[in-house]
Amino acid sequence: MSDARVVVAGASGFAGALAAHLVHRHPRLELVAATARADAGERLDRLYPRYRVPVELTELDADNPPEADAAIVAYPHAAAAPVVARLLEAGMAVVDTSADFRLHDLSAYESTYGEHGAAELLGDAVYGLTELHRDDVRGARLVANPGCYPTAALLALAPLARENLAADIVISAASGVSGAGRVVGDRFHFVSVDENFSPYGLEGHRHLPEITQELEELAEASGGPRPADAEQGTRRVTFVPHLLPLDQGLMTSCFVSPASEVASHQLEELYRSAYRDEPFVEVVTDPPGVRDVRETNDCRVCVSTDPRAGRIMAFAAIDNLWKGAAGQAIQNLNLMLGFDETEGLR
Amino acid sequence: MSDARVVVAGASGFAGALAAHLVHRHPRLELVAATARADAGERLDRLYPRYRVPVELTELDADNPPEADAAIVAYPHAAAAPVVARLLEAGMAVVDTSADFRLHDLSAYESTYGEHGAAELLGDAVYGLTELHRDDVRGARLVANPGCYPTAALLALAPLARENLAADIVISAASGVSGAGRVVGDRFHFVSVDENFSPYGLEGHRHLPEITQELEELAEASGGPRPADAEQGTRRVTFVPHLLPLDQGLMTSCFVSPASEVASHQLEELYRSAYRDEPFVEVVTDPPGVRDVRETNDCRVCVSTDPRAGRIMAFAAIDNLWKGAAGQAIQNLNLMLGFDETEGLR
Amino acid sequence: MSDARVVVAGASGFAGALAAHLVHRHPRLELVAATARADAGERLDRLYPRYRVPVELTELDADNPPEADAAIVAYPHAAAAPVVARLLEAGMAVVDTSADFRLHDLSAYESTYGEHGAAELLGDAVYGLTELHRDDVRGARLVANPGCYPTAALLALAPLARENLAADIVISAASGVSGAGRVVGDRFHFVSVDENFSPYGLEGHRHLPEITQELEELAEASGGPRPADAEQGTRRVTFVPHLLPLDQGLMTSCFVSPASEVASHQLEELYRSAYRDEPFVEVVTDPPGVRDVRETNDCRVCVSTDPRAGRIMAFAAIDNLWKGAAGQAIQNLNLMLGFDETEGLR
Amino acid sequence: MSDARVVVAGASGFAGALAAHLVHRHPRLELVAATARADAGERLDRLYPRYRVPVELTELDADNPPEADAAIVAYPHAAAAPVVARLLEAGMAVVDTSADFRLHDLSAYESTYGEHGAAELLGDAVYGLTELHRDDVRGARLVANPGCYPTAALLALAPLARENLAADIVISAASGVSGAGRVVGDRFHFVSVDENFSPYGLEGHRHLPEITQELEELAEASGGPRPADAEQGTRRVTFVPHLLPLDQGLMTSCFVSPASEVASHQLEELYRSAYRDEPFVEVVTDPPGVRDVRETNDCRVCVSTDPRAGRIMAFAAIDNLWKGAAGQAIQNLNLMLGFDETEGLR
Numbered sequence A, B, C, D: 001m002s003d004a005r006v007v008v009a010g011a012s013g014f015a016g017a018l019a020a021h022l023v024h025r026h027p028r029l030e031l032v033a034a035t036a037r038a039d040a041g042e043r044l045d046r047l048y049p050r051y052r053v054p055v056e057l058t059e060l061d062a063d064n065p066p067e068a069d070a071a072i073v074a075y076p077h078a079a080a081a082p083v084v085a086r087l088l089e090a091g092m093a094v095v096d097t098s099a100d101f102r103l104h105d106l107s108a109y110e111s112t113y114g115e116h117g118a119a120e121l122l123g124d125a126v127y128g129l130t131e132l133h134r135d136d137v138r139g140a141r142l143v144a145n146p147g148c149y150p151t152a153a154l155l156a157l158a159p160l161a162r163e164n165l166a167a168d169i170v171i172s173a174a175s176g177v178s179g180a181g182r183v184v185g186d187r188f189h190f191v192s193v194d195e196n197f198s199p200y201g202l203e204g205h206r207h208l209p210e211i212t213q214e215l216e217e218l219a220e221a222s223g224g225p226r227p228a229d230a231e232q233g234t235r236r237v238t239f240v241p242h243l244l245p246l247d248q249g250l251m252t253s254c255f256v257s258p259a260s261e262v263a264s265h266q267l268e269e270l271y272r273s274a275y276r277d278e279p280f281v282e283v284v285t286d287p288p289g290v291r292d293v294r295e296t297n298d299c300r301v302c303v304s305t306d307p308r309a310g311r312i313m314a315f316a317a318i319d320n321l322w323k324g325a326a327g328q329a330i331q332n333l334n335l336m337l338g339f340d341e342t343e344g345l346r
Helices: A014-025 A080-089 A106-113 A118-122 A128-136 A148-162 A210-224 A264-275 A324-334 B013-026 B082-089 B106-113 B119-124 B130-138 B147-164 B208-222 B262-273 B322-336 C016-025 C080-089 C107-112 C121-126 C130-138 C148-162 C208-222 C266-273 C324-336 D014-025 D078-088 D106-113 D119-123 D130-138 D149-160 D208-222 D264-275 D321-337
Strands: A004-009 A028-037 A070-073 A091-095 A142-144 A168-175 A236-243 A250-257 A281-283 A299-306 A309-316 B004-009 B029-035 B071-072 B093-096 B142-144 B167-177 B238-242 B248-258 B281-283 B299-306 B311-318 C005-008 C028-036 C070-073 C093-096 C142-144 C166-174 C236-243 C250-257 C281-285 C299-306 C310-320 D004-009 D029-035 D071-072 D093-096 D142-144 D168-175 D237-241 D250-257 D282-284 D298-306 D311-318
Touching: A004 A014, A004 A080, A004 C281, A014 A028, A014 A070, A014 A324, A014 D298, A070 A080, A070 A324, A080 A091, A080 A118, A080 C266, A091 A324, A091 C028, A091 D142, A106 A118, A106 A210, A106 B071, A128 A148, A128 A324, A128 C236, A128 D282, A148 A168, A148 A210, A148 A250, A148 A264, A148 A299, A148 A309, A148 A324, A168 B167, A168 B248, A210 A236, A236 B248, A236 B311, A250 B167, A250 B238, A264 A281, A264 A299, A264 B093, A299 D014, A309 A324, A309 B238, A309 D093, B004 B013, B004 B082, B013 B029, B013 B071, B013 B322, B071 B322, B082 B093, B082 B119, B093 B322, B093 C250, B106 B119, B106 D029, B106 D298, B130 B147, B142 B322, B147 B167, B147 B208, B147 B238, B147 B248, B147 B299, B147 B311, B208 B238, B208 C016, B262 B281, B262 B299, B281 C093, C005 C080, C016 C028, C016 C070, C028 D142, C070 C142, C070 C324, C070 D142, C080 C121, C093 C324, C107 C208, C107 C266, C130 C148, C130 C324, C142 C324, C148 C236, C148 C250, C148 C266, C148 C299, C148 C310, C148 C324, C166 D106, C166 D250, C208 C236, C236 D208, C236 D250, C236 D311, C250 D168, C250 D237, C250 D321, C266 C281, C310 C324, C310 D237, D004 D078, D014 D029, D014 D071, D014 D321, D071 D078, D078 D119, D106 D119, D106 D208, D119 D168, D130 D149, D142 D321, D149 D208, D149 D237, D149 D250, D149 D264, D149 D311, D149 D321, D208 D237, D264 D282, D264 D298, D311 D321
Parallel strands: A004 A028, A004 A070, A070 A091, A091 A142, A168 A236, A281 A299, B004 B029, B004 B071, B071 B093, B093 B142, B167 B238, B281 B299, C005 C028, C005 C070, C070 C093, C093 C142, C166 C236, C281 C299, D004 D029, D004 D071, D071 D093, D093 D142, D168 D237, D282 D298
Antiparallel strands: A168 A250, A250 A309, A299 A309, B167 B248, B248 B311, B299 B311, C166 C250, C250 C310, C299 C310, D168 D250, D250 D311, D298 D311
């Protein structure tokens, strides 16, 4: 018998399907339903042969959801909010992998994503970057699972932000194609991506507000003075993602001009001490590769300096579908349900 | 009958083999010899079936080189200098693809590469980024072909440097595997690179001095004031390359904090005007992909701004073996021999 | 001034776009129009940045086509036939890259593709595997460009078929993704193809009738006795394609149980003599790789034996978009227009 | 406390490293030593970051091996035999992943691999294709783990061989690069493999004797008449492998001319019944892809017919490092130690 029954809503997308797989193989969870819209009626192990989940996708009736203790909702942005609201009303603990509950500030959400379907819940949602908000996740009924880029960027930058060192930041990031979701179109056709590498989202990627929200919070918690140019909320953060010709893997290469100087040998110690007890974050000395963390919930972080230019460089590698989406959703769900955080993720 | 007879020395490496191919198919050049060390005796079209060059690799006797008008030397760093010296003595015009003659400052060379084998020639060498030094290339007997990363980085940054806008720069670059040359080892084994993406050279990549040398020169030529922190030659340039899981293609993503403000609409015009008459540089509005320039001598440049952070972003995509090595070598050789710059490169 | 004006109809697909590119850069052809349906109004060099064709795609009015000497029609099967008919009426020489005019036998066409839109033209069409039907192509007004798999399979098997040795054949073939055309859907999404390899079309691939038609013809021309089991037109040919995780490249691995014995040393001689004067077919001793012919119109053929099992093995590698489609279309067009066959293809 | 202590000898190669990883994470095994030759002293998790095995590679002193209950020996052919002999003497149960004990016939071994280092043990070794020899594996002290190609080929063909239907066979196979082992050289350099696909081993691959040995045995066990041309041990089996541009994955596409006719609907039933109770073999209706079994010990088998040519087609997809090497080694070790066969493999 399982300890908790879980619904995965939106299990036909990349993140949802992996979430269903991870729930299905989890020693203490039972997958009571995997739902989809267009693909309802299809078997999940036919749609995703790699995942051995022998269940038929069903349609979710949010007004009469299956009996369950928890749900992972992997709907697109905006579509998620009303479904999350219903599942919460039905008594489930919910991890939402969309952007709908990540931003505390409603206007920031609206300017990026448009109207919000359940704004009244924003105050209850915990931003589920587990390593930053573990205690809040533990008691939460609603966890907003972070975006894939923010997960890696924040794990790379948090030790600096806590010391108020992260004032002026360039984040040059790169992700495998699965990060875009199961979107069909010329852009993600094999022939468009193969042997290619290209920046995108130059006009401003929607993951940036998440990153700045959390960096501000970390800096405030540090109690130190805010950087001068952050006074109007304009911390200088530039974030540009690139598309990689691979399926799963994400790297954030962060270049930081620290507000004050910091000795090189202190940096690695700062990072090692920040992540010493973290089960899924490893501080490494050699530059990490995304292949090192493929199909794991691990994040590998590496910090270095460019003494000539007076800059700190911090790199974080994750699997965008695992630590960047479904893996972290399970990590959060474990905590919400009182399980060990690593359960089912090794 | 050809207009000029050319030796390609070091034709068994990636760049040298492509150079031999480009000479072989060039309407006005005759490939009189393709030389190699370990692979002498092997046919080039057996070593590189893609290139249809039906010649046997021979050993180069630098003291008795073949009769020729020009040479492309594609030797490793340090090994190139003495060979270049001999071929110049034998009356050939030489394009050297190694780093041996790229840096004007001998001590900068020595601290990066070690002892120099023909330092007396440094003063005669022209830095062969064609778009920056076309007139000098035209009259030169010795052209130092730029590194692949500097080629893209400088084409991305030159319009800003000329306006003295490029004071504080982060260059996050990425290259396909052929950029590392025909080096055999675990690191470039298919299984190490496939589905991977990783930064490298964090301790300082040897291409950086080339980049700063040229940026300084452009800024000086602009006549404007030097940025404060550039006074001790410490212009703030951070350069970090990454290894891409593809064979040919290189992107430099440059993030610039301008010394003074510049309006967004002026930037694209600045770039368009800088490259208006360039046959191989195209300013594009959409972010370029390395696939767009694969197997061409073209560079695609795109400029944009992050108004929130007050930063300029400039991207340049090239094929590291073409514009980043052998293609640019031909482009330079064309000019040295009085041909049209694009001859044999379309 | 060009020697001939060419329309490329259907220039927004992979093969059509390459055809437009090859016409555009051809020294004796002028691209007077590149047409498309859904993408009309778009610039071709925006849709396909790699091809430097600075023209806007227009809609084709088949009743009032542009003034031109020739057309390459790269429409889907069935859609091509009526357009081809109109362009012929307008006085153009036509190369059709669809399957509509490849099969001489109308019923074979109908059972594979459905109703035929211009069956009256079947008798005039020449099957454009140039190496087999060069003389007929020279005088033709309508050439049916072969499928990509048949091109490679027939070049691998023709020397055997001519000797009546190709009675019992297994063709295990593999193609890069561009072979499927610019089809959008889950199946050709990067994430579906990457790190994958899979057979398809087990129920019978539509390229098989082309292959058998030509093998029969070659065998008949040989004058020898037909194999016993070929009497009811049932030559034993099994053809199974696989999808490769690469963009351009196609290999046919053919396993032949010869009707009579043949000495191993005779085989290579048979192949070398068959292809001695062919500009685009090279007989190689080492097994060819698709990378060897990438972005070329070349076919590399290798023959070997398995003496233990008494079998002949013949391999052919092509670029499916070049020799398997647009390259061969130009090769044929060159002949139809009285040019050298290789013009514009080196 | 673990149930059994295991040494992995040769843990620096691809298969050995995965074996060490699988032992390390196995609930009932303890990794007491991971040994290597050139890489001794290096940490395994530094050499293979993906595998989280925090142990230092040591040198194996075969005369004084570590205390252990079992060993997996992942040495190259010929080097394995003497080490296996010593570890057996030291009381360990041994799974050998080399070819040294796969062939029952010493002369077949010698003609393929050269002199044998422990021929006296040949009679004791069980050929460890688990699905064919489970009962013998259970009681064995020495199991010869099959080659990667034979594993897939035999799982594809066994149901036919048992019915004496597999007389005339073409096996067109393809493997990812890791199948060649951690061999460094031009051939497996990223740039050689990327966007490539090529047959190899045309002169006869050394995996063929394994395949024929087992097919003969299955046919003999069937009690039926041997095919006419198999009388001198010359069953007609042609096997040609190809190299795929991916890291892990292997497909065997088998084309069989059955000795007698068999109805199509009977075939799938034959396969389903053959593999009904197998935990790691799944008979699928759609053609399998190697991506479906990546990083699993599963084999996906699909059978189909080409009625026109009277041929049976059988396909099997595995991960060459898992079911084709280290995964199957654990599967066998589980049985030898009396554990459930699937322990540690899900």
